[in-house]
Amino acid sequence: MTKSVIQPLESYRLAQYAVPVPCYICGSENTFDSEFCAHCLAPLALAHQANSQGAMPRMIAVIGASAVGKTVYLGVLMDMLSRLPDRMQILARGAFSITLQQTTLSALSRCRFPQKTPNDPDQWNWVHCQIRGGTKHGSFELILPDMAGEAVLQEVEHPHTYRVVREFLRKCDGVLLLVDALKIAEGGRDQEHFTMKLISYFSELEKDTKYGWEEQPVAVVFTKSDLCPECADDPNNFAQQQAAGLWQQCKQRFNRYRFFAAGVAGTCVSCEQRGEGRVNVPLRIEPHGIIEPFEWLLKNTLV
Ligand SMILES: Nc1nc2c(ncn2[C@@H]2O[C@H](COP(=O)(O)OP(=O)(O)OP(=O)(O)O)[C@@H](O)[C@H]2O)c(=O)[nH]1
Ligand SMILES: [Mg+2]
Ligand SMILES: [Zn+2]
Numbered sequence: 001m002t003k004s005v006i007q008p009l010e011s012y013r014l015a016q017y018a019v020p021v022p023c024y025i026c027g028s029e030n031t032f033d034s035e036f037c038a039h040c041l042a043p044l045a046l047a048h049q050a051n052s053q054g055a056m057p058r059m060i061a062v063i064g065a066s067a068v069g070k071t072v073y074l075g076v077l078m079d080m081l082s083r084l085p086d087r088m089q090i091l092a093r094g095a096f097s098i099t100l101q102q103t104t105l106s107a108l109s110r111c112r113f114p115q116k117t118p119n120d121p122d123q124w125n126w127v128h129c130q131i132r133g134g135t136k137h138g139s140f141e142l143i144l145p146d147m148a149g150e151a152v153l154q155e156v157e158h159p160h161t162y163r164v165v166r167e168f169l170r171k172c173d174g175v176l177l178l179v180d181a182l183k184i185a186e187g188g189r190d191q192e193h194f195t196m197k198l199i200s201y202f203s204e205l206e207k208d209t210k211y212g213w214e215e216q217p218v219a220v221v222f223t224k225s226d227l228c229p230e231c232a233d234d235p236n237n238f239a240q241q242q243a244a245g246l247w248q249q250c251k252q253r254f255n256r257y258r259f260f261a262a263g264v265a266g267t268c269v270s271c272e273q274r275g276e277g278r279v280n281v282p283l284r285i286e287p288h289g290i291i292e293p294f295e296w297l298l299k300n301t302l303v
Pocket of ligand 1: 064065067068069070071072073113114115116117118147148149150223224225226227263264265268280
């Protein structure tokens with residue numbers, strides 16, 4: 001015999017599903033309890049945070065080829081900003097916003113570089129923070145994701161494969177474009193060609209803001225300049241001499257751009273690790289030129 005039980009009807013719970021949560025990046029509607037947007041895979045925590053703050057966050061895209069140093073740059077940047085309250089105050093919104101600096105710094109403190117960013121957008125680290133001081137606009141909210149270079153390349157070669165990359169670039173207010181100084185100095189043209197492809201991809205995207213691409217600030221950051229002194233001394237001249245195509249393209253497409261040089265490691269050695277093959281090991285961490293491009297970009301965003 002089946003024992004009868006009283007099952008309360010909690011249909012009111014369904015009412016929550018009737019109110020959609022629009023994704024902050026692509027605008028698609030999602031249910032209130034989804035973790036990632038069903039359309040572009042951006043975390044919905046961004047939408048919840050933005051709704052609770054009321055202010056429209058600015059967005060900065062950090063892009064560049066795979067292994068150019070995006071994760072290292074961003075992780076160190078966030079860590080430095082959180083320790084330099086006199087220069088710029090940064091307040092992370094949501095625990096997820098601290099993961100990038102945590103994983104980067106924990107790897108560097110073990111004399112390791114962080115792992116390559118996975119291609120799946122639902123595994124990327126996003127930073128949502130409040131910035132105070134350092135700009136003429138007082139305090140504002142900021143969103144920046146650490147995208148995987150391979151995913152960006154895939155989207156450039158086959159548009160619409162990574163919707164989040166496309167939507168984010170359409171909406172963003174400025175771009176940090178990272179280029180590997182060492183590869184450029186070694187004479188390979190791949191790095192320059194990839195960056196030029198990237199520039200033509202995003203500068204031809206229809207912008208979702210009132211200003212077109214030519215008015216968006218673009219900071220071109222030569223990474224690993226610790227290994228390339230001529231770039232660290234004069235990044236503008238380095239671009240003109242060693243990456244003339246890239247230099248010319250920036251000049252033709254953007255009204256506001258600047259070249260910077262950044263480096264994180266003091267001394268690096270390459271050694272054989274069991275199970276990992278040959279890896280680069282940072283023996284000392286001596287960040288330089290990390291904050292300047294970011295500061296310049298924030299001062300030049302047109303919000
Ligand atoms: N010497 C030196 N090497 C660096 C620096 N930054 C990054 N590297 C090297 O570049 C490698 C890649 O750095 P990542 O930050 O993981 O590169 P990424 O652009 O995030 O790459 P994806 O995640 O594949 O898109 C590291 O493993 C280091 O070997 C730097 O400032 N100096
Ligand atoms: Mg990465
Ligand atoms: Zn979305």
